[in-house]
Amino acid sequence: MATKTNNAIYDLHDKPPFFTWLGLSLQHLFSMFGATVLVPLLVGLNPGVALFTSGVGTLLHLLITHGKVPAYMGSSFAFIIPMASLMKTIGYPAVAQGIISVGVVYLIVAFIITFTGTGWIDTIFPAEVVGPIIMVIGLSLAGSAASSATTVNGQYDWKIFVVALITLLATIAFNMFLKGFLGLLPVLLGIIFGYIVALLFGLVDLSPIATAHWFQLPDFETFIGKDGFKLYPAAILSMAPLALVTLSEHLGHLMVLSKITGHDFFANPGLKRTLTGDGTASVVAGLVGGPAVTSYGENIGVMQLSRVYSVWVIGGAAFFAVIFSFVGKLSALISTIPGAVTGGVGFMLYGVIAAAGLQVIVDNKIDYSKKRNLMIAAPILVVGIGDFHLQLGAQVNFSGVAIATLLGIVLNLILPKIAASEKEM
Numbered sequence: 001m002a003t004k005t006n007n008a009i010y011d012l013h014d015k016p017p018f019f020t021w022l023g024l025s026l027q028h029l030f031s032m033f034g035a036t037v038l039v040p041l042l043v044g045l046n047p048g049v050a051l052f053t054s055g056v057g058t059l060l061h062l063l064i065t066h067g068k069v070p071a072y073m074g075s076s077f078a079f080i081i082p083m084a085s086l087m088k089t090i091g092y093p094a095v096a097q098g099i100i101s102v103g104v105v106y107l108i109v110a111f112i113i114t115f116t117g118t119g120w121i122d123t124i125f126p127a128e129v130v131g132p133i134i135m136v137i138g139l140s141l142a143g144s145a146a147s148s149a150t151t152v153n154g155q156y157d158w159k160i161f162v163v164a165l166i167t168l169l170a171t172i173a174f175n176m177f178l179k180g181f182l183g184l185l186p187v188l189l190g191i192i193f194g195y196i197v198a199l200l201f202g203l204v205d206l207s208p209i210a211t212a213h214w215f216q217l218p219d220f221e222t223f224i225g226k227d228g229f230k231l232y233p234a235a236i237l238s239m240a241p242l243a244l245v246t247l248s249e250h251l252g253h254l255m256v257l258s259k260i261t262g263h264d265f266f267a268n269p270g271l272k273r274t275l276t277g278d279g280t281a282s283v284v285a286g287l288v289g290g291p292a293v294t295s296y297g298e299n300i301g302v303m304q305l306s307r308v309y310s311v312w313v314i315g316g317a318a319f320f321a322v323i324f325s326f327v328g329k330l331s332a333l334i335s336t337i338p339g340a341v342t343g344g345v346g347f348m349l350y351g352v353i354a355a356a357g358l359q360v361i362v363d364n365k366i367d368y369s370k371k372r373n374l375m376i377a378a379p380i381l382v383v384g385i386g387d388f389h390l391q392l393g394a395q396v397n398f399s400g401v402a403i404a405t406l407l408g409i410v411l412n413l414i415l416p417k418i419a420a421s422e423k424e425m
Helices: 018-043 047-064 080-089 092-116 120-124 127-139 142-148 158-177 186-200 207-211 233-261 266-288 297-306 311-324 328-335 339-363 371-385 400-414
Strands: 073-075 293-295 390-392 396-398
Touching: 018 047, 018 073, 018 080, 018 186, 018 297, 018 311, 018 328, 018 339, 047 073, 047 266, 047 293, 047 311, 047 328, 080 092, 080 233, 092 233, 092 266, 120 400, 127 233, 127 297, 127 339, 127 371, 127 400, 142 339, 158 186, 158 339, 186 297, 186 339, 207 328, 233 266, 233 293, 233 297, 233 339, 233 400, 266 293, 293 297, 297 339, 311 328, 371 400
Parallel strands: none
Antiparallel strands: 073 293, 390 396
């Protein structure tokens, strides 16, 4: 993927003025917060630790990539099933060893790439594969956004629908009609506006804010149990293979970031550094009690909307995440944002990722009258969006996005350039 001139308001290394920087960083924090704390809540971990590790993991990723990749690290959903199972049966020491093993897999792959190079990237990921995969990364999240925007506790509620729709329309309006400083913050303003509407509809529970302490130390844990260190091979074997799922997500997100920013991150700083950053972030998370982390589509969507790609902004969001993990009332305030609001904003964030994939197809003039291109794109889209996943036992689950990515790679490598029926024409 060649580097292209972009239309950034603030590019990778541009440092915005202080108050602009503050607002832009908070926008990223609010966008990722719901998903990052949802994972620990589902598996029984401490949300404060998850917020802390997302911030620290992001800062480590920025450090390892020499501040060249604007990626935010949040809690990964790929490991929910094994983490939840291990928490119920053994406890966090087993989960920690599994998370650390995931990070080690990343580091091993990064080490191998040091010797093999990344020339194979362009071979297995041409535009006819990249475009549909990027679309799938965005659209595969549509169901989650729709669920958050229509239901509460599994029950449909028209008030949720109305608040989500108002939030979406407000975000669109802020994006289209505001300019200057406020024009850079359509997502943050959409969340704030949606939150106020949700308050009026009685959808916000403010009691967590009242009961939370101003200073609240996260409940840090380690891979060493109360009775000393014990190795849990089953935990490692149940989680380490799932690194293959998040590795495919990593490649996909890097492709999206390269597309929307106009910078080829596969070339600079290189896949070995981005993988090392991800792997190190997960290892550190496992050492202190957090879930495995991965780059977040929500934050990519924010960058696409705002045209702000500055690593200073991403670093600011990470700094706030670490600070907020110790300030109980602030964390509680953000945690009260209802699913109707995050779902409404999600429609926009996930949609702009999909649109970036469509732009790859248009820019590269992919011809879908050619059977080969059609046979690659069609299964990628349906398998990924429909979540045609592979589940091996109770704990190993390869997502539809991962299967779609692998399928696209294989089809691109084995299909002939021209179909037999086309040769006869």
